[in-house]
Structures are given as C-alpha cells and as structure tokens.
Amino acid sequence: MSTVNVLKVTGVLFGAAVALLLLAGESLGQSGSVTTHTIFMTGMEVKGATTADKLTPPSVNPKDLSKGYGFKAPGEADTQSPQKWEVASYIFSPGFVVVRQGDTVKLTAFLVNGDEHEVWVTGPDGREVVAKRMWHRGREYELSFVAEKPGSYQLTCSSHAPSMLATFLVLPR
Numbered sequence: 388m389s390t391v392n393v394l395k396v397t398g399v400l401f402g403a404a405v406a407l408l409l410l411a412g413e414s415l416g417q418s419g420s421v422t423t424h425t426i427f428m429t430g431m432e433v434k435g436a437t438t439a440d441k442l443t444p445p446s447v448n449p450k451d452l453s454k455g456y457g458f459k460a461p462g463e464a465d466t467q468s469p470q471k472w473e474v475a476s477y478i479f480s481p482g483f484v485v486v487r488q489g490d491t492v493k494l495t496a497f498l499v500n501g502d503e504h505e506v507w508v509t510g511p512d513g514r515e516v517v518a519k520r521m522w523h524r525g526r527e528y529e530l531s532f533v534a535e536k537p538g539s540y541q542l543t544c545s546s547h548a549p550s551m552l553a554t555f556l557v558l559p560r
C-alpha cells in the first residue's frame with residue numbers, strides 16, 4: 388500500500404472513530420435528563436481448585452490479603468484428595484457501574500453465597516449515603532441513593548472487605 392493510500396485509510400479510520408465518539412457523546416447527551424437506573428446485582432463466591440502436584444499452594448495465605456478471599460490447604464479442601472487445594476473470592480456482579488450526576492441508583496441485590504454480609508454505601512467524600520445493614524444469603528434486598536456528586540460511590544461489604552465491593556462511577560453532568 389502506498390503512503391498516500393495508508394494516509395487515506397488512516398484518515399477514514401480516524402473519521403469513523405470521531406463519528407463513533409460523536410455518536411457516543413450524542414447518546415450520553417440524550418441522557419441529559421436525570422434518570423433512575425435499576426440495577427440487579429448478585430453477591431456470590433467464585434472458586435478455583437487444583438492439586439499440589441500441579442501447582443504449589445501460594446506462600447501467602449489469601450485469607451491474609453482480604454476477608455473476601457478463602458483458602459483451603461491440601462488435606463483441608465478434600466480429605467479424599469489430599470493434594471487438592473482451593474481458593475475462593477466473594478464478589479458483587481456487576482462490580483462496576485457508570486451513571487450520571489443527579490441520577491438515582493436503584494439497586495436490587497440477591498445474595499447467593501455467604502450467610503452474612505454487612506454492607507453500606509459511601510460517597511466520593513467517604514461520607515455514608517446508605518447506612519450499614521445486614522444482607523443474608525437467599526434474600527433479595529433493595530437500596531437506592533441519588534448520585535449527587537461526581538466521583539466514586541462504593542457499596543462495601545465489611546464482612547468480606549476490602550475485595551467485596553461495587554463501584555458506581557458518577558460522571559459530571
């Protein structure tokens with residue numbers, strides 16, 4: 388391909404990228420009116436396992452890194468399979484949500500794993516916007532807040548901190 392053609396193709400691609408950005412901006416602009424986002428979230432535990440003959444267990448116990456991590460050493464994970472070791476992590480899914488300043492977040496959460504989760508929501512300044520409450524496995528809960536300030540609002544589970552959290556990124560309007 389000649390230099391001119393490369394430039395042409397690059398120009399077309401750049402134009403397409405700008406058009407996409409404009410479209411994205413337009414669709415964001417159309418959400419200029421304040422809205423309510425209804426978000427369904429699941430609290431769950433993801434697990435992984437292997438055997439010590441395939442991979443040596445971690446030298447740092449994951450439980451020392453976060454209350455949200457689990458670890459069962461060889462012999463502990465499965466008595467029938469003494470080599471087997473297991474790791475786990477509590478998460479909220481989705482764990483990252485983007486909204487616009489002034490929008491209302493209406494969250495419906497369902498807890499699949501873990502009997503108890505002490506949760507609350509803080510604003511960008513660290514101030515509590517939803518008071519602490521206990522969530523239990525197998526129940527569905529609702530909470531809502533207005534994303535008044537741009538920045539990150541966080542749903543935190545203190546039972547499994549610091550890794551079990553969800554971030555609501557609030558873009559300025």
Ligand SMILES: [Cu+2]
Pocket residue numbers: 477501503504505544545546547551
């Ligand atoms: Cu939790």
